[in-house]
Amino acid sequence: MIGPFAELWKLQLQLTTLAVQSSSVIGMRMLGMGGFWSVAPSEMDRMVAEKPEHIGRGLIAAQAAVMAGASPAGVMSAALKPVTKRVASNQKRLAKRGPDVTGRSGRKG
Template structure:
């Protein structure tokens, strides 16, 4: 008799999904904070940051929905579908958090970005 694959997620796999969702939330909050501070003139951002903020969202969400759809069609477990959906979003938030974090706050009296 053939061995049927385990269709249930292990606690470690569920923990990984939880960590991916948590990291997405933390990265999103930090990016939003740095961008709002940039709009207020307190964080060093480029002049194209607002345009970039709006233009990257549709493609990130489309990539996320596509990945989740393919995972679902492939018969993946719910945690695997969630991880597939989070992967493109985390790629963007991680890159944005690193890029904006390197720029740093504006020093008092500095006007350059």
């Protein structure tokens, strides 16, 4: 049997990872807006459009977890899973692009 706090520790790790990865993605996107990080021209649209979809998926996952009788930490973990997966993929994708040494990324003209 796993201790009673194992599920809470898992949730805390998930939340901490989400916070660190989110700030990394935000930083790279902000640098991209300033032309210092290589981002696709569609990045600004993407960062707005992806949120409702993945938050909706999280709500559906949370409802399914509630109906399955999950604990509160289990429900929260299920709700976060679609968002954490997207943030992790965004971080990986943006990190691969790297800094824009030309200074033209994210700028029009």
